[in-house]
Amino acid sequence: MQALSVKNLSKKYANGQVALKGIDLEVSEGDFFALLGQNGAGKSTTIGIISSLINKTAGQITVFGHDMDTHLDAAKLCLGVVPQEMNFNPFEKIADVVINQAGYYGIPRKIAEKRMEHYFKKLGIWEKHKQAGLRLSGGMKRRLLIARALINQPKLLILDEPTAGVDIELRHMLWQYLRELNEQGTTIILTTHYLEEAEHLCKNVAIIDHGEIIENTNMKELIARLDSQTMILDLDKPPISHLMLPDYHARMVDETTMEIKIHKTQSLNILFNELTQKGFNVTGIRNKTNRLEELFMELIAANKKSST
Amino acid sequence: MQTRSEQILIALQTILFKEIVRFMRIWTQTLLPPAITMTLYFIIFGKLIGSQINPISGYSYMQYIVPGLVMMSVMTNAYANTASSFFGAKFSRSIEEILVAPVPNYVIALGFVLGGTFRGLLVGLIIILVSLLFTHLTIHSYSIVISMGILSAMLFSLAGLINGIFARKFDDVSFIPTFVLTPLTYLGGVFYSIKQLPPVWQKISIFNPILEIVDTFRFGILGISDVNVYFGFGLVCALFVVLTIWSLVLLQKGTGLRT
Numbered sequence: 001m002q003a004l005s006v007k008n009l010s011k012k013y014a015n016g017q018v019a020l021k022g023i024d025l026e027v028s029e030g031d032f033f034a035l036l037g038q039n040g041a042g043k044s045t046t047i048g049i050i051s052s053l054i055n056k057t058a059g060q061i062t063v064f065g066h067d068m069d070t071h072l073d074a075a076k077l078c079l080g081v082v083p084q085e086m087n088f089n090p091f092e093k094i095a096d097v098v099i100n101q102a103g104y105y106g107i108p109r110k111i112a113e114k115r116m117e118h119y120f121k122k123l124g125i126w127e128k129h130k131q132a133g134l135r136l137s138g139g140m141k142r143r144l145l146i147a148r149a150l151i152n153q154p155k156l157l158i159l160d161e162p163t164a165g166v167d168i169e170l171r172h173m174l175w176q177y178l179r180e181l182n183e184q185g186t187t188i189i190l191t192t193h194y195l196e197e198a199e200h201l202c203k204n205v206a207i208i209d210h211g212e213i214i215e216n217t218n219m220k221e222l223i224a225r226l227d228s229q230t231m232i233l234d235l236d237k238p239p240i241s242h243l244m245l246p247d248y249h250a251r252m253v254d255e256t257t258m259e260i261k262i263h264k265t266q267s268l269n270i271l272f273n274e275l276t277q278k279g280f281n282v283t284g285i286r287n288k289t290n291r292l293e294e295l296f297m298e299l300i301a302a303n304k305k306s307s308t
Numbered sequence: 309m310q311t312r313s314e315q316i317l318i319a320l321q322t323i324l325f326k327e328i329v330r331f332m333r334i335w336t337q338t339l340l341p342p343a344i345t346m347t348l349y350f351i352i353f354g355k356l357i358g359s360q361i362n363p364i365s366g367y368s369y370m371q372y373i374v375p376g377l378v379m380m381s382v383m384t385n386a387y388a389n390t391a392s393s394f395f396g397a398k399f400s401r402s403i404e405e406i407l408v409a410p411v412p413n414y415v416i417a418l419g420f421v422l423g424g425t426f427r428g429l430l431v432g433l434i435i436i437l438v439s440l441l442f443t444h445l446t447i448h449s450y451s452i453v454i455s456m457g458i459l460s461a462m463l464f465s466l467a468g469l470i471n472g473i474f475a476r477k478f479d480d481v482s483f484i485p486t487f488v489l490t491p492l493t494y495l496g497g498v499f500y501s502i503k504q505l506p507p508v509w510q511k512i513s514i515f516n517p518i519l520e521i522v523d524t525f526r527f528g529i530l531g532i533s534d535v536n537v538y539f540g541f542g543l544v545c546a547l548f549v550v551l552t553i554w555s556l557v558l559l560q561k562g563t564g565l566r567t
Contacts, residue, residue, distance in 0.1 A: 013567060048567075051408045055566045073312075073410035081408050087401035096326075097405075103322025104409035106315020148405075 001064065003029045003078075003156045003187035004050070009059030011045050011211075019045040021211040022059065027189060027204070029064070029155075032182045034198035034219070035191045036296060037208035043191045044084060046208070047160050051081040064155055077105065080154030082145045084161045090134035094125070097133060098148050105152040112151065119147040122177065139166045146174070150181075157181065158189045163197060175201060199223065199292040207299055214303045219292075226264065226295050233258045234284035235275070245274060259288060319411045320419050327423025331389055338389070338427060339434060342381045346435045349377055350442045353499065364501050365532040370443045375526035376498030378435045379460060383493065383518070384485060386428030386461040387468035390420050391481045394472025403565065413559040417469060417552070424465030425458065432457055445529060452528030452537070459544045460521050466551040473555070473564045492518045497526075502534045517543055 006025040012018050020042050027033045037043045048054030050061060052072070061068040066075035088097045095116055102112030120126040123143040128136060133144065142162060149157060159178070163171045171194075178201060182188050192198055198205060198219075205222055207215040215222065238255035248271065250260040262268065272282055310318065331338040350370065358369030365372075397403035406416055439445065447453055467484075475481050496518030502510050513519050514535070524540030527533035533540075559565070 053404055053407055053566060055562055073412070076408065076410040079408070083404065085401065087404045089397070089400050089402040092402075100322050100326055101405050101409065104319050104406055104411050106310050106312075106318045106410070108310070108318060152409075 001029045002062070003027050003031065003064055004189065005060075005062045006046070006050075007060045009046065009049065009061065010057045011042075011049060011054065012057045019211055020049075020057075020059075023208065023211070023213045025206055025213065025216070027156075027187060029187055030182070030185060031187050031204055032178075032202045033187075033189045034202035034205040035189055035208060036195065036198060036205060037191075038300065041208045042211045043208055044160055045211075047081070047083075047158055047189075047191065050158065051079065051083075052076065077152065078155045080149035080152060080157045082149045082157070082159040082162050084164065086133075086141055086145070088133055088144070088148070091132050093130055094133050094136065094144050095120075095129040097144065098151050101148045102151045107152065115151055115153075116147070119150050123147050124173070139170045142166055142170075143174075146177075154186065156187045156189070160191050161193060162190070163192065163194060171197070195293040195296055205292075207296065209300055209303045212303075215299055222295060223292060228261050228263045229294070230259060230261050230288035232284075232286050232288050233260060233275075233282050236281040236283050239280070245271075315410070316412065316415055319409070320415050323406070323411075323416065323419025324422050324426075327389075327393060327420060328426055330393060331423070331427045338385070339431060342385060342431045343434050343438055346377055346381060347438055349373070350439060354442055365530075367530055367532070368443065371445065371530065372501075372526075373499055374436075374439045374443060374445060375529045376496075376522045378432050378439070379457075379522045379525045380493050380498050381435045382428040382432040382457060382461050383464040383521070384489060385431040386424040386465040387471070387485060387489065389427040390424035390465045390468030391471040391475065391485075392468075393423065394420055394469055395475040395478070395481050398472070398475070398564065399478075407565060413556055416559060417466075417555050420469050420472075421462055421465045424468055425461040428461035428465060429457060432461070447529055448531035449528045453525065456521070456525045456528055456541070456544070459541075459548065460525070463521075463544055463548050463551065466548065466555055470551060470555050470558065473558045475564070489518075492516055493522075495519075496522050497534060498522055517547065520544070 004025065004027040006023060008022045008024065009020055010018070010022045011020040023042070023046065025046075035043050035046065045054060049056045050063070050068075052068070061075075063075040064078045066078065068075045092100075098116045098119070099109060099112045102115065103109070107115075116129070117126065120129050123146060125136070125140050125143050125147070128140060133141065136144065142165075146159075146162060149159075163174055166174070175197065178188060178190075190198065190202060202219050205215070205217065205219050206213050232253070235256045235258060239252070245260070247266070248260050248262065250258055253259050260271070262271065275282060353373060354370035358373070361369040363369070394403070436445075471481060471484050495513065496516050497513070502513045502519065505513065520535050520540040520543050523533045523535045524537050524544075527537050
């Protein structure tokens with residue numbers, strides 16, 4: 001079953017700006033789906049329309065088979081949305097924020113209180129449940145938004161940049177929790193600017209650019225399309241003269257750090273052998289940028305070129 | 309698992325409870341000021357100036373102005389509560405909590421309107437209690453007093469909701485109360501009988517709906533009125549229907565809520 005089906009969705013704002021140009025999107029039940037794009041590409045507009053906060057201009061959306069034009073309430077009951085911006089009353093106790101949200105979904109207070117405690121403990125904000133939202137740190141506010149979106153136990157959870165501005169430890173904790181939710185059956189749609197996050201978590205991906213879907217595929221297939229990767233190698237000592245590696249595009253970043261482009265047909269073993277023969281040991285290796293990031297930039301550049 | 313009707317009822321209770329908690333928590337800004345203002349009205353207009361004014365239709369000036377002041381407080385507080393609360397929710401974007409949830413538009417409207425109605429009636433009750441410190445009142449018709457009080461509070465709460473829907477900045481919330489409601493209320497027979505006006509102004513005053521509301525309520529308390537009580541009820545009901553339809557259309561279109 002499709003968790004989300006978007007057909008020919010378009011949006012033209014009152015000021016004439018066309019945010020979406022008839023996009024199609026299918027997200028299967030149980031998927032962990034990344035919706036990627038630059039700022040202003042149309043990600044948040046798409047999420048805004050799905051979550052009923054933005055009026056569409058045309059198109060059709062169904063959530064778990066419920067058409068949002070004809071069965072809006074049934075569709076909404078399946079949804080949980082974590083917005084990009086804070087959108088709760090900062091003067092309210094955070095427990096009330098979540099319990100009231102449950103009330104809007106028709107969940108009795110006793111059940112809501114139990115669920116609130118469960119999600120707050122899971123997300124590490126239980127100690128703060130009697131505090132007003134304005135007293136929380138940025139990371140805690142993000143966790144509050146996630147707890148609020150989960151209170152109706154949605155089948156489809158949409159997260160609009162949930163880890164923006166949170167520290168690495170918390171980001172990893174949230175990744176772990178989102179993975180857990182997905183394993184338990186929750187379909188997740190994630191937008192993020194951290195492409196390593198998308199690569200790390202998501203099974204499928206769509207890239208949106210200037211209101212159009214320019215790529216919609218499996219994450220592994222997309223990554224496999226990458227022709228070459230730029231690696232950073234740490235050498236144990238600086239080369240005395242120019243280091244000759246004729247089969248590679250390489251340059252020294254500093255005395256002992258080498259940036260080298262490796263085509264997908266080239267083997268790292270051969271490169272390491274070559275360096276060993278020349279008397280160098282590789283003490284560290286990493287990608288210069290995330291693989292998905294490289295591909296993302298290539299696709300955006302190609303789309304820009306084709307549209308000009 | 310709840311039925312859909314039970315879910316809707318829980319959603320309505322949630323909005324209403326949240327609204328009541330909101331204005332009760334800030335009672336020094338919502339309940340105390342009208343009590344102090346009206347006490348001053350009773351002292352200055354009722355006692356000091358009123359003692360030099362001849363009785364109107366057999367009632368002392370103090371007794372005459374009590375129904376008008378009560379109704380003025382009910383209307384302005386019901387209006388202000390809904391307008392400011394709804395706009396505040398828009399401003400903090402917490403209104404999105406309701407918009408993403410399966411809450412029908414009529415439940416959103418009803419929840420906010422009942423919250424405003426509750427505050428309007430509570431303030432009205434406080435003003436009646438305060439007035440008893442200054443004068444003696446006997447109720448002519450409890451049914452008219454209660455029904456007109458509730459209907460007026462709901463009507464102005466609904467008007468406040470529409471104001472809140474359209475408002476884009478805080479100034480927009482105070483514009484209508486300052487430049488429309490207050491003048492209409494002061495010219496709406498709160499402090500005088502329109503029979504005391506020249507004939508031309510009497511005819512013009514008839515077109516002021518607040519006069520009909522105030523005088524119908526006054527009839528309920530004192531048993532005297534310058535207007536037809538049935539017409540007063542009819543007008544309030546008609547306006548209520550018009551504003552209800554208008555507010556539901558606005559919520560359906562997402563005016564001021566969805567881009």
